[in-house]
Amino acid sequence: MTPTPPEVCDSGCGLNATLRVISGKWKPLILFFLRDGPKRYGELRRLIRDVSDKVLIQQLKDLEADQVLARTDYKEVPPRVDYALTPLGRGLAEAIIPLCTWGTQNAAEMARIFAKRDALPS
Incomplete structure (x- = not known):
């Protein structure tokens, strides 16, 4: 079966499903890390420096609801919770690696382009 060309991609397109899962500024970074x-939450918070607690918590909940990450609560005092990729999430995280490579290369x-764009009047 031939994949649907991007120019005729509709709601059944795989790219739409992917973008729905990774939509949000921080979700790709969460998957990457x-x-x-x-x-643990604190580790993710340190790795993703500019995210607020509220947004990080919401994005973790979204990814858990989409079954790409699993939250494990160890029921200890003090509380200990960690987040890990599910097999579905591992595949998605691996798909992000080429985007990281492109960004690095x-x-x-891109820094020049962004600086030029940001200098334009609004």
Whole structure:
């Protein structure tokens, strides 16, 4: 079966499903950082420096609801919870790696483009 060309992509397109799961500024970074193994909330918070607690918590809940990450509560005092990729999430995290590579390879050019764009009057 031939994949649907992007120009005729409709609601049944795989890209739509992917974008629905990773939509949100921080979700791709969460997936990226979890690819190396489970992380506690504080670790994720340190790795993703500019995210607020409220937004990080919501994005973790969204990813859990989409079954790409699992939250494990160890029922201990003090509380200990960690987040890990599910098999579905691992596949998605691996799919993000080429985007990271592209960003690294084109970082200098994109920085110039963004600076030029940001200098334009609104």
